[in-house]
Amino acid sequence: MDISVVIPLLNEDESLKELHDWIVSVMQSNSFSYEIIFVDDGSTDSSWSVIEALSSENPHVKGIRFLKNFGKSQALHAGFIEAKGDVVITMDADLQDNPEEIPELYNMIIDQKFDLVSGWKKKRYDSVIAKNLPSKLFNWAARRTSGVKLNDFNCGLKAYHSDVVKNIDVNGEMHRYIPVLAKNAGFTNIGEKVVKHQARKYGHTKFGMNRFIHGFLDLLTIWFISRFGKRPMHLFGALGVIMFIIGFGFAFYLGIDKLYFNPDGRLITQRPQFYIALATMIIGSQFFIAGFLGELVLGSKRQQQRYLIKESLNLN
Known part of the structure; x- marks a missing residue:
């Protein structure tokens, strides 16, 4: 199988059908063999019903439903376990990530031999004060602390060689630092691609100041683990x-x-x-x-x- 698309989600029932159709269109136009793995992280809306309907219509759609909200890292971990593709693409379910980026991300992994390619939302449509400035500060600190030179650690649109996702352990809230986890595991060929960011079409952002604070605390944790985790x-x-x-x-x-x-x-x-x-x-x-x-x-x-x-x- 060429591509596994892993999509963690929480209460995104309005966008799932449109996102599915968009991904399928991209896959078919590029003749990719694919699977789409939706991981429902304890949604309280009708997201799972939508996934069930999509699965009955399209055998390439797979679904995992958590008993409750365990967090994005756990959702990605579950999706990575089930992914069968040579290349694994992760993206958010809110339609702010563009599926049209998938073919080039795939080629960067297969043809250019990257272990991991992270998206960079260079032009954003989020609130400058609420999200852009905190993200810039966070990304600067992450670069300085981890040594991984990425401009956008938080971008959900990433591509991985299958070896990467099968050999890293994403836990806690470490999904922001998967490139750092990959580097620590020995996958050092990490690239970055400018990707198109789209304004949110449905619902509202789940980003809050608590996530910003938790991000910095997790950064300290991963710095400590990478330096002293094996020899405290x-x-x-x-x-x-x-x-x-x-x-x-x-x-x-x-x-x-x-x-x-x-x-x-x-x-x-x-x-x-x-x-x-x-x-x-x-x-x-x-x-x-x-x-x-x-x-x-x-x-x-x-x-x-x-x-x-x-x-x-x-x-x-």
């Missing part, structure tokens, strides 16, 4: 040793000063340096223990199910 002791152990040495140095100084220079002076416990030394050694010990526990947790890590599927359609 390298960070916590180093900090612990440094702080313990500083505290022990203070304590040693106080002991020498009391024994040889001020034997009749104040008690050690009456000097503020004593409490600095004590606190620093305790914190250093705690850091070291945290690193040790991190190593134990890493060694005993087990796969956990992160979502529950209520229904599925046309999945083998």
